[in-house]
Amino acid sequence: MKKLLKKLSAAFFAGVLAVATIPGGFTHAAQDASTLSDGTAYLNINNSDWGEFEATWTNAEITGDGTYTVAMEATEPQNLAQFNALEVVNGESVLGNKSIITVDEIKLNGEAIELQGYSYTCSADGAGVTTRVNLYNEWNKPTDDTGAVAADTRCEQDATGATPMLWKSEQLEGVKSIEVKFTVSHFGEHEDAPIVKEKVAEALPEEGTQSYITFSDSAWANQWWNDGNEYATVTMNQATVKGEGEYTVSCEIKATEEAPAKGLAFFDVEIKD
Structure with missing residues (x-):
């Protein structure tokens, strides 16, 4: 089996992160x-490649x-990714952070589908x-x-019973058109944000804390998260952060022909605690 090797690295200084753009990365929305x-x-x-595609869009003010x-x-028909949404630009200010959007109907490829529950707004x-x-x-x-x-x-019904997936996973394939009809209520209603007391940062422990990369390729075949699980295709080279200064973290991806590590769906540098 042919082995492929890719290496990701990032450097940061005094808590300011700088991450280079990696060829093959994804465009978040068409x-x-x-x-x-x-x-x-x-x-x-978003399509399953997290890439651009040609489409005509109908928006609403x-x-x-x-x-x-x-x-x-x-x-052309698209196979959709695991994330698709209805959004409003600066809506939390214009509509109000107590406004509610309720999805009434969704049409996929011109046909109304059975909603898998009721929507919520966030x-x-x-x-x-x-x-x-x-x-x-x-x-x-x-x-x-x-x-x-x-x-x-927020939701017009019991929010605990709402769903983030209004259609079935098998309906993600071969989608050429989507139409969403929705109702806005409580327009202009705002709730003031609670007053948050200033939090004083605690000093780092003497032994320092770990920094690392978390990422997934566009197919979610090669990935690494600091969750205690083993990721066989990834070797993570962490850095121990003990204060201000320059550090380097990197990882090696031992990809295969079946999982070639094409593009990125998620990539960041984190410092634990």
């Missing part, structure tokens, strides 16, 4: 939301409570900027690790 105005609802749709429709028509990645409704997201849920409703989650 539609460039950076050009859209605040309050615009759009589809964040949210101006108040009511029903809206967004859509995507691809030039802040994208908990950042308090973009409003998000997960259409199909294998990595999110409306509750936190304790089972309580996450702080930024």
Whole structure:
């Protein structure tokens, strides 16, 4: 079996990280939301290669409570990735962080599908900027690790029963068009953020703390996470951080023809605790 070897490395100084762009990395969404105005609802749709694809997009400007429709028509059928969402640019400010978006209907390839539950609204990645409704997201849920409703989650029904996957996994394949009809309620309602007391950083232990790379290739075939699991194709070279200064972390990926480590779906440098 032919062995392939790839090496990733990153250096950082005084807590400021600098990561180079790696050829073959992915484009997070086919539609460039950076050009859209605040309050615009759009589809964040990703194919299984996490790459660009040609499509016509129908967006909607949210101006108040009511029903809206967004859509995507691809030039060629796409196999979709594990994350796809309806989002609103700067929605947590324009719509309000108590606003709720409820998905009423989804059409895939022109046909209405049976929803696998009801939707919930949240802040994208908990950042308090973009409003998000997960259409199909294998990595999110409306509750936190304790089972309580996450702080930024809201829903017209019991949020603990909502789903981040409104269609089935087998429906990810061969998608040429998506149309989502949704209703906005509680437009303009805001909840002030709680006052957070300033936290004084604790000193590093004398022995230091570990820094490392966490990543996955675009097929999620080669990956490494600091979770105690063994990842047979990856050798992680960690650094011990003891204070300000320059450190280097790297990893070697012993990929195979079956898992060639093509592109990146996720890549960052972390410092434990």
